[in-house]
Amino acid sequence: MAGECVPEGPNLKEMGEEELWELINDNRHRISLGVRPCILIPYLRQVKVLTEVDEDEILSCHNLTNRCMRTSYMLDLLRTQGRNGAIALLEGLMIHYPTLYTQVTGRKPSTEPSRFSGLIKYSELTEYLIRAVTGMQTELQEARNEAGKMGARCSFLESEVRQLMAQEEKSRHLQTENERLQRHLSSLQRDVTKLKDEKCDLYIRYTAAIEEKSAINGRLHDLNLQVYQLQTELQSIQMENEFHKQRSLRSVSPSRTPQLQEAHKDILQQDLAEAIDSQVELAEHLKNYREENERLLRDKQGLVDQTEALSLQVQQLSLDCKMHQQKSTVVQSQMKELQVERDQAYQSRDDTQAMIARILAEKDTLRSQLVELQEAVFIFQAKRSPRTQLQRSDVENIGWESPTSSSEESPLPVRRRLRRMDALNPMSLSSCYSESEDAVPTSVRSKGAEPPSPESLRRRQEVLYADSSLETAETDSLLDDFVCLSDGIEEEQKPRPSFSHGSNSVSLSRTSAPPFLVRTRPKAIRIIGRVLSVSLQCEALLSQLTVVGGNKSGVFVHQVTEGSAAHTVGISPGAQIVEVRYEQNSRALKMVLEDSTLEEATWALSQVTGFCHLSLRPRQNDYEALLQQLQNSKTSSGDSFYIRVNISLPADTSGALTVSCNDILHVTNTRPDDTEDLWHASRVHPCQLLDLQSGTVPNYYRAQRLLIQTIEDMSFQTKKGQKVGRVDAQSEQKAVRIVSTGRQGRNPLWVSVEEENTKSTESGPPSPSKSCVTLMPYTLVTPHFPPVCRPILLLPTILGRMLDKKLDSWQGFQLCEPDVLTSSEHAAHIQRSEILEEVEPGGNQCYTLQSVDKVMKKGLHCVLPLGLDCVRRLHRFGIFPIIIFIGLSARNARKLRSKLQRNGQTEEQLLACSKSEEPLLDKLPCLYHSVDPDSWCDQNSLLTSLRTYIWEEQRKIVWMEPDLW
Incomplete structure (x- = not known):
């Protein structure tokens, strides 16, 4: 109608x-x-x-x-x-x-x-419509089948996710119960300590009472002895008086008897009075002594009763102590069981994640096979039409030319050439892979403009030379910058693949210094020891001797061919190769091998032809110790360094290690079984320096080719690949992390190459340095172990400001407060780079390093209401914050609409802030934790998850990259 x-x-x-x-x-x-x-x-x-x-x-x-x-x-x-x-x-x-x-x-x-x-024409249109409808029906049927399979797989994965969530909930309950038991155990330990203190006080009082009793008994014995002496003296005096009385009676004459009797009577009366007085006094003393003795006996009985009561208390305390010890043993056994169950839960979670990653990798492989089959079907259908055949030949004439080296390795279909599109600018990947002589000299180890502190130099010396116990170290001045070997070394070995676009190309030539590992200047710390200089004429140095070792132990001469020039000049096994000097194309070159890996040292020695000078350091004991470790299989080489992976790599061969972007690996051998394009590495435990799964990974050059190929595939994928990619991008993790360096120095583990200025140089000013960008599939990292609670930084910034006040109310967290500074204090803090962020531009309120340090000294997590700019400033002072990026979707943003309106903001501003800050996270020199937007639905669930994330991140090792720009 x-x-x-x-x-x-x-x-x-x-x-x-x-x-x-x-x-x-x-x-x-x-x-x-x-x-x-x-x-x-x-x-x-x-x-x-x-x-x-x-x-x-x-x-x-x-x-x-x-x-x-x-x-x-x-x-x-x-x-x-x-x-x-x-x-x-x-x-x-x-x-x-x-x-x-x-x-x-x-x-x-x-x-x-x-x-x-x-x-x-109408007939052509009808044929086109029939083909279009048929193709659409076929695609619809395939899409329905794929949707059914994906729905079944999704249901299975959802059930597994529910099981994992239940296990996580159980683990969380166990964690809560464990914390409660720990608190109860702490209270019991405090009670036991208090009882022990009371027991010690009772022992002290008991000892004092025994000593007092001993003193009273001694005094009573002295008093009894004095009474006995007084009684003896009294008897002797009475006997003497009686003797004198009889003697006086015998010697007195009768005429004088009455007078003597009268005198004697007076004397006796006087003596009697004196004796009565003395007896009364003695009786008083004796009475006092008896009273004192009775009192001491009563005290003694009281002390005996008190001693018995104390002994009963001691026995009771001993029983209580034994009971508490038994309870403590039971609690500790339960805690061990909880830890075992927690480890099993973590292991099951890791196994599940590994299985999911393997399934996703298999699904990607099947998708790529499906795309190849569809392309084959389209090509077969196109061959049936002469008109399509002619159009295809025209397209091939103007299409992309695949590189020779890459086509030899993997025969991929020719991609169509894009026009009026700047998806990937090959000029950004300029010819720095083959020309690196004129790059700007920059320090590899320095992370800022300030020179390293003495403490930093001491730590470097301990890390770099921990195994050199027989050698002495001293600090050299910073030497001149290096130049690469790319202009002077001839083409050799197999050709490297190139990524070409018109006249511009990026090639990875084996003859040029490797872009990942070449250093712009030698080490600032050198070992001074017995160094022997040997000169010899040889056609190929590496064919006359073999080397073992690596960057950790040093590179040693292992075997020398008898009768060769190296054997004639006296080179013997056990000597460390410190330096190599030789001439090539009228240029005097020097390569320092003190801290190179085995792969790098082998490559460097293979470049030496003709007359050369070798600097050797005898280290026979270290060489024999390394051989003993190799024979006992305690180590596979002398290499040892940690890297951060910037590309997801599936296990393409048996024994290969499947790694994901942002994984930390411990490389222990750069030439396993003399393989040139593989490294032997182990995945590192997130909380301890322990090696977990081991396997082989592509070396730097092969990984860089894979990185460029991945970027190329992302840029030139088909329409269907784009649709599938848009669907899968929401569920799969990041496959590539773009990390580049704009300076000539790439890594301190590669040999340092210097050009000797002994030859006369041509007149004229030197050529200006060229701009160079190098894509890096691996970056070196060093571990750090923060001893205190790490600060918390929540992103995106708008959502972080809303959650900071919630975290401030938690126990163990405190919001960072700004300091009010005067103009002079503000200038001093700026000069020392201690200002993290200003509350208002030009104001006197600033968030400073001291305000963060003050909270950390209390043993609390400092909540930072700041942006990403503060991270590098904190790293400069050895403070490593926990960075948590909360993923957002339109559904999550709608849940926060009311809270955003209270702060005068909108959902669009929140999503725009998240979109602008997420790409900046990959530029940080440290890892961060990303929260999936589907893992939370409102603010309460998000806060519950944040506590778990912060607890997990606090336990992890902090891995730091060097400054690449």
């Missing part, structure tokens, strides 16, 4: 070019909203108003971020075709969008769309 009411519009055959495009432009907004370019483009290609390059540009250009922009850009391209473009567009609308065609032209759609345009 609606079609019958539509009025007839103007005749399109009678309208001119300007009238047709004026009609289309009047309805441009409606067409942009309702038309999908991928549906109309096949028909527009059929009528030859759009080319294949135009199709790729419309569908693949990164500047066209949505469908409306792509449709509008398609209209602009059709406008350049004039009347034919307008007629073809209207016919395409009549075929695929009849309602929209009626709204635009005012006419009902015709059953013969080409009757007025003459652009395409």
Whole structure:
């Protein structure tokens, strides 16, 4: 009925070019909203108003971020075709969008769309429509089958996720119970300590009472002895008086007897009075002594009773102590069981994650096979049509030329050449892989403009020379910068693959110094010892001797060919190769091998031909110790360093290690079984320096080729690959981390190459340094172990400000407060780089390093209401914050709408902030934790998860990269 009411519009055959495009432009907004370019483009290609390059540009250009922009850009391209473009567009609308065609032209759609345009024959259009419908039905059936498989797989994975969540919940309950038991154990330990203190006090009191009792008994014995002496003296005095009395009676004459008797009587009365007085006094003393003795006996009985009570208390305390010890033993056994269960839960979680990663890798492999099969089917169908055969030959004439080396290794189909597109600028990958002589000299170890502190130099010396116990170290001044060997070393070995685009190319030549490991200047710390200089003439130095060792132990001469020039000059096994000097193409070159890996030393010695000078250091004991370790299989080489992986690498061969982006690996051998393109490495435990799964990984050069190939595949993938990628990008983790360096120094583990200025140089100023960017699949990292609670930084910034106050209310967390500084203090803090961020530009309130350090000294997590700029400033002072990026989606943002409105912000601002800050995280020299947007639904669930994430990140090792720019 609606079609019958539509009025007839103007005749399109009678309208001119300007009238047709004026009609289309009047309805441009409606067409942009309702038309999908991928549906109309096949028909527009059929009528030859759009080319294949135009199709790729419309569908693949990164500047066209949505469908409306792509449709509008398609209209602009059709406008350049004039009347034919307008007629073809209207016919395409009549075929695929009849309602929209009626709204635009005012006419009902015709059953013969080409009757007025003459652009395409009716028979060809019918054949095209049949093929399009058949292809769409086939794709629809395949999509339904794939959707059914994915739905079943999704259900299975959801059940596994629910099981894992249940296990996680159980683990969380066990963790809570463990914390409660620990608190109870701590309280019991405090009670036991208190009881022990009371027991010690009772022992002290008991000892004091025994000593006092002994003193009283001694005093009582002295008093009894004094009483006995007094009684003895009294008896002797009485006997003496009696003796004198009888003697006086015998010697007195009768005439004088009455007088003597009277005198004697007086004397006796006086003596009696004195004796009575003395006896009374003695009786008083004796009475006092007896009273004191009775009192001492009563005290003694009280002390005996108190001693018995104390002994009973001691026995009771001993029983209580034994009971607490038994309880403590039971609690500790339960804690060990909980730890075992927790480790089993973690192991099952890791196994599940590994299984999911393996399944995703298998799914990617199947997808790539499916794409190859579809391309084969399309090619087979195209061969059946001579017209398509001719078009394909034209496309091949203007297509991309695949590199020779890469086509030899893996025969991939030829990719079409893109035009008017800047998805990947090959000039950013300039010829730094082959020319590195004129790069700007920069220090590898320095992370800032300030010189290293003495403490930093001491730590470097301990790390670099821990195994050199018999040698002495001293600090040299910083030496001149190095130049690469790329201009002087001849082409050899197998060719390296190149990534070409027109006249510009990026090649990885084995003759040039490797882009990952060449250092711009030698070490600032050198070992001084017995160094022997040997000169010899040889055609190929590496054919006359073999080496063992690595960057950790040093590179030693292992075997010397008898009768060779090296054997004639006296080179013997056990000598460390410190330095090599030789001439090549009239240039005197020097290579320092003190801290090179085995792979690098082998490559460096293979470059030496002709007359050369070797600097050797005798270290027979260290060499024999290394051989003993190799024979006992305690180590596989003398190499040992840690790297961070910047690309996901599946296990392509048996014994290979599957790694993901941002994994930390411990490389222990750079030439396993004399293999040139593999390293032997182990995955590192996140919380301890322990090696877990071991296997082989591609070395730096092969990994760099894989990185470039991955970027190339991401840039030139097909339309279906783009659709699949958009679907899978939400569930899969990041595959590539773009890390580059703009300076000539790449890594301190590679040999340092210097050009000796002994030859006369040509006149004229030196050539200016060239800009160079090097993609790095691996970056060196060093471990750090923060001794205190690490600060917390939540991103994106807008959401972090909302959650900081919630974290401040938790126990063990405190929000960082700004300091009010005067102008002089502000200038001093800026000079020392201690200002992390200003509250307001130009204000006197600033977040300083001291405010963060003050909270950390309390043993609390400092919540940082700051941005990403503060991370590097904190790293400079040895503070490593926990960085948590919270992923957002439109659904999550809607849950936070009310809280955003209270702060005067919108959902669009929150999503834009998240989108702008997420790419900056890969530029940080440390790892961060990313929260999946599907793992939380509201603020409460997010806060619950954050506590677990912070606890896990606090236990982990902090891995730091060197400054690459």
